Amino acid sequence: MQALFLDTTGVHTLLTETLNLQPWLAVTIECLLVGVGLLLVYSVLALIYIYYERKICAAFQCRLGPNRVGPWGLLQSIADMFKMLIKEIIHLQHIDRFLFALAPYLVIIASMLAFAVLPWGDGLQIIDFNIGIFFLIAVSSIGVLGILLAGWSSNNKFTLIGSLRSGAQMVSYELSIGLTVLTMVCLAGSMSVSDICAEQSDLWFIFKGHVPALIAFVIYMIAGTAETNRGPFDLPEAESELTAGYHTEYSGIHFGFFYLAEYLNLFVVSGVASLLFLGGWQPLHFPGWDTFNGIMDYCPGTVWFLAKCFALSFVIIWFKWTYPRLRIDQLLSLEWKYLLPINLFNLVLMVIVIVYGLHF
């Protein structure tokens, strides 16, 4: 289980004792290392996700998907990124320049901060606040600001409609995400990501929490799909109505940032779902089944985490090819008239389960 554990204390002793650096210098170098590592994982994961989604979409539509660049088309997304880099960034005359340039920064920062909170394994976690999961919800809502700014500053009717729809949608479904997280925090008794993982070492929350955890999981998956502007909830960028929604006016790599953040947000949503319901990096354990637990422990935590994320992302992509797009009024009534009351009821149910000790 410790196979993929990174021994970071070794680097620290090397810097402070062997090289005898000043503490502030050592911390700066370590921060740089963390940043570079984060950047690499972030971009590589986004590229893998783009390839993953395209292959799945192709399979759903009985196509082959990308298969020319590299073996099985594996290098397709790298080629795409390079293509985006060499495309011209068009200078528009009618935009609000400052806000237009600011929007991609906000979107990327939001997904980067949320990404850094996710637990990749035992101790393999960059930001570990005692309010970790709360911090995650807080920073991921910065993304809405980026999208609203992008749509507003573009000074284009399509982008304005797209960003307003996106704002209403993300803001509404954030409520559901907040309440499902709250339900699970009740069960865990802590908001720290590492504590939530540790709580699930004997049994995942989806089994531990009885019926309310199951309901919360279903609501979370629906709200998460809406939060990433995907699947049946893709009205902000409904291509048949709004060309490309809020990022219509962005060109080249400027558009690429929104693309990158969208895929990373898909990963973050699946990551949080696996953290709250499927034990984060914890292997599948059942109390009392010692042989079974032992076998499960052979697989490292990071592999478990990635496998859960990819499986949940598969479900979210599956939604997209199963349901037709909703209308804005249907979208809002689904959230406010169905998910929110069910969610509030579910919270009460969870409290009852905890008070009477009905959970496992």
Added chain:
Amino acid sequence: MISTAIFGIENSGTLAITAMLTGVALVFLALWVAKLISPRSYNLQKGEAYECGIPTRGESMAQFHIGYYLFAILFLMFDVETVFLFPWAVTMRTLGVDGLLCIAVFFGVLVLGLVYAWRKGALEWK
């Protein structure tokens, strides 16, 4: 064992700022590289709004449906109330029955707010 520190950095705030700066660096570097290697050609038509090919009519920052504003206000109300529920959720087991009763009143007010908004027709998209 769960270690709470990456390298010797014990302060998670430092790491959060690092992650934020990494995001800024990603956008900045990629834009810089793109500006270095991408072609540039000036054309008046390219700088126009991407709509339907003919010049845009009227203001683009137009009036929009009041419903968006209404839902934003509703969200604000409920989100702040969820924020107040979080500290209780963490300390639920230690607060016991007293905490449960207090939060039940608070929760009742929240539900009443939803019922009121629903009855008033604020949740309808007209």
